[in-house]
Amino acid sequence: MRKLTLLLFACTLLLASCKQTYMFQYVDVNCKGRGEGGSKQISIATRAGSKKELEESAKRDALHALIFRGITMGTGECPRNPIIPNSSEADAKHKAFFDQFFSSPSMYAPYILSTSLQSPPGMMKLGEGGYRATYIVTINYDQLVKYLESQGVSRSLKQGL
Numbered sequence: 001m002r003k004l005t006l007l008l009f010a011c012t013l014l015l016a017s018c019k020q021t022y023m024f025q026y027v028d029v030n031c032k033g034r035g036e037g038g039s040k041q042i043s044i045a046t047r048a049g050s051k052k053e054l055e056e057s058a059k060r061d062a063l064h065a066l067i068f069r070g071i072t073m074g075t076g077e078c079p080r081n082p083i084i085p086n087s088s089e090a091d092a093k094h095k096a097f098f099d100q101f102f103s104s105p106s107m108y109a110p111y112i113l114s115t116s117l118q119s120p121p122g123m124m125k126l127g128e129g130g131y132r133a134t135y136i137v138t139i140n141y142d143q144l145v146k147y148l149e150s151q152g153v154s155r156s157l158k159q160g161l
Contacts, residue, residue, distance in 0.1 A: 026061035028134070031071045031078030038142030039113055040078045042071065045134045047126070054123065058135035059112050060102050066139060067148070083145055084154050094153045111147070113138040 025047040032041035044065065048057040065071065068091065070082040084091075091098065101107045116136050117123065123133040148154035 024061055024064050025057065026065060029062075029065045029069070029071055030073050032136055034077040035113070035138055038140065039138050040066070040071075040141040041136055041138050042066070042078065043118060043134060043136055045121075045132060047130055047132045049130045051123070051131055054131055054133045055115055055135065056105065058133070058137055059105075059108065059115060062135075062137035062139060063108055063111065063144070064102070066141065066144070079141075083148060097151065097153055111140045111144040113140055 026044050027047075028043070028045040030043040032043050035041055042062045042065065044058055044062045046054065046057045046061045048054045066079070067083045070080050071078040072080060114137075118134040118136050121134055123131055126132055145154065
């Protein structure tokens with residue numbers, strides 16, 4: 001009986017660790033300009049536990065900011081409003097879609113055109129363990145909007161809000 005209890009406990013821990021979702025940890029999001037073909041350049045300060053995780057974190061965070069938060073500061077060449085307005089409703093309604101989208105680099109990678117470390121401020125070690133860096137992420141914004149519309153998670157911007 002004791003071995004069975006330990007086995008069930010171990011299985012529960014294993015399943016819980018497999019279902020971890022990504023925690024978005026960005027603070028500063030600014031527009032750096034518009035690129036070719038409907039792309040947007042976003043400056044984003046992000047945090048991660050290790051140096052290796054920083055660039056992927058910046059990619060996910062930049063996409064998350066465009067989809068759910070919008071860009072409040074910048075040159076006006078980036079959308080102030082998020083792709084999905086009323087994101088609290090959309091996030092709950094399409095939670096499974098976005099959990100899969102943000103956890104699988106193969107799903108969000110087609111919308112990232114380039115990523116580069118911005119300096120200054122560059123990368124710095126945080127006192128509580130982990131790192132913070134500011135990246136310039138170029139996102140294929142028009143294609144991202146089309147994809148979200150085709151998946152039914154965003155209304156067409158042509159229809160109005």
